[in-house]
Amino acid sequence: MGITIVGLGPGSFKHITLETWELLNGNGPLLLRTAKHPCVDTLKARGVSFSSFDYLYEQAEDFASLYQQIAAAVIEKAKQGQDIVYAVPGSPLVAEKTVELISAQAREAGVSFTIIPAMSFLEILYTRLGVDPISGVTIVDAADLALLPPDLVTGLIITQVYSRQVASDAKLALMDCFGDEYQVTVVRHLGLPEEQITKIMLFELDRLNGIDHLTSVYVPHRPARSKLFSLDPVVDVMARLRSPGGCVWDIEQTHLSLRRYIVEEVYEVLEAIELADGVKLCEELGDLLLQIVFHARLAEESGGFTMQDVVDTVTEKMVRRHPHVFGKITVRDAAEVVVNWDQIKKQEKAGERIGVLDGIPIGLPTLMAAYKLQAKAAKVGFDWDDIGPVWDKIAEELGELKEAAALPEAERAQKTEDELGDVLFAVVNLARFMGIDPETALNRTNNKFRRRFNYIEAKLKEQGIAWENTILADLDVLWEEAKKKEIAG
Structure with a gap:
């Protein structure tokens, strides 16, 4: 048998x-x-x-x-x-x-x-459509389209498209990946006298007449897309570094010990942005991401949360706070987006934040903290109506600083520190009225100073002149030279 x-x-x-x-x-x-x-x-x-x-x-x-x-x-x-x-x-x-x-x-x-x-019908299809299967072809029953990976880049042959209903189901499944107007080829009765080969847009698939058990659909391959984004490589590297037999230094770190590094990486990102250096920005963003992955790994080891939780939480938050994009709310302009954002954020934090100034991290850089304190106070009306009084306030604080500087030495130190803080706070308020982030502005100036000073240093070295053999007037000339080169550049 x-x-x-x-x-x-x-x-x-x-x-x-x-x-x-x-x-x-x-x-x-x-x-x-x-x-x-x-x-x-x-x-x-x-x-x-x-x-x-x-x-x-x-x-x-x-x-x-x-x-x-x-x-x-x-x-x-x-x-x-x-x-x-x-x-x-x-x-x-x-x-x-x-x-x-x-x-x-x-x-x-x-x-x-x-x-x-x-x-099989495939040999005829390859011949009629000029398809070389060695370049990559995926063959699937129409009933199994849901099993296809979303990033499929090979050509696709769909068999058993035997009815208009099956064609409709196939169309809907394919449009999620290829779009409504992706061109496909419908083949019927291949190798028979009544053979039909029809090119149509995907949305027309279930509108064809004569669909029967000898109908198949060919979907040409899409241009290869870049590899799907994944955090897995850096997450896996960090797990290896923290595992037994990994890096001793990485194993010893804690959330507290890593604080300084995440701050440093943020400022290096800002420097790359300031320099408009795309290569450097890519590298520095990677370093900043590594710090985030590092903290997530520490939390996962202690049973707190995982990197996936970090991604999911911020994704859900962004969807929730953009109802004008992901919901049915409409907005007129960017200002209304900010208003909606603040209202949603306030609802989310209800119970956590009681005071007006709650929610500002203690460890923020001081200029940034001052900016946020003023912005929060302004939301409840504690603010000037226009920029005029802000200029006056700066002049007032500068006058008080001068007075403090003239005090007897016993009183001067504490008083000048207080008054200088008031001057800086008033200048931050001016920045807020001008729509300028003071932290970014000062960081930009720091970087500018560093570049120009480095230029002076390089020129002195080039001329064989030691610092102690220069005078301020000569250094000012080199400073202006560096300034002009930057402007010209």
């Missing part, structure tokens, strides 16, 4: 192999999965006797149970001691679920089976 599985080819009788034809003309029982195949009329005309499982199609609840029933029936026939020839459309090993089931069940039952090579 045994089962020989053959393929009837893609459609036309001329595509049946000679080996298959000889088996079809044998003496044993010939079972067709379905008699709804273009070459079956020719088999009848040539006196080939067969039976089919078409009657099961009408009884089965779904294709999964149908294919199970067909496989079980073929195995049962073989167990009765007969040599069975089982014929399927196309090739036995291309999109043929019953062959897969019969092979598995035959092994379990101790029934021998042989699969004979055959031509």
Whole structure:
């Protein structure tokens, strides 16, 4: 007893192999999965006797149970001691679920089976559409489209698009990945006299007439996209560094010990932005990200949270605070976006922040802290209506600083420190009215000073002049020279 599985080819009788034809003309029982195949009329005309499982199609609840029933029936026939020839459309090993089931069940039952090579519709499709499968092709049943990866870049052949409803389901699934107006090719009755090859936009897929069991869809490959974004590489490196046998220094770190490094990295990012240096900015953003991953790793080890929690939390927050983008709220301008943001943030923090000035981190750089203190006070009306009084306040504070500087030495130190702080606080207020971030502005000036001073130092070295042999007037000349070069640049 045994089962020989053959393929009837893609459609036309001329595509049946000679080996298959000889088996079809044998003496044993010939079972067709379905008699709804273009070459079956020719088999009848040539006196080939067969039976089919078409009657099961009408009884089965779904294709999964149908294919199970067909496989079980073929195995049962073989167990009765007969040599069975089982014929399927196309090739036995291309999109043929019953062959897969019969092979598995035959092994379990101790029934021998042989699969004979055959031509599938794919060979005709490749020829008609000029597709070289070596460049990459994915073949999938229309019922399994949901299993495709979203970043698929190979060409795609969808089989079993046998009805308008299946075409509609396929269209919806594909539009999520390719868009509405991606061009696809619908092929029908390949290799037959009535063969049709139609190029359409994806949204038109279920509008075609004549869709039947010999319909397939070819979706050409998309240009290769860059690799999907993933934090996994840096997360994995940090896990390795913190694991036993990793880096001793990394293993010893805590949230507290890492504080200085995250501050340093932020300022190095700001410097790269100031320099408009894209390469440096990329590197410094990576260093800053490493610090974030480092803290997340420490938290994960103690059972606090993971890097995924960090990503999920900020993602949910951004969606929640942008209802004009992700919801149904409309806004007129950017100012209204800020108002909505503040209202949503206030609702989120209800119970956590009672006072007006709550929520400003203690460890903020002082200029930034002053800016935020003033901004929060302004939201409840503690602010001037225009910039005029701000200028007056700066002049007032400078006058008080001068007075403090003239005090006797015993009183001067504490008083001048207080008054200088008031001057700086007033200048920060001016920056706020001008819409300038004082921290960024001062950082920009620091970087500018560093560049110009480095220029002076390089010039002195070039001329072989030591610092102690220079006078301020000469240094001022070099400073102005550096300034002019920057402006020209």
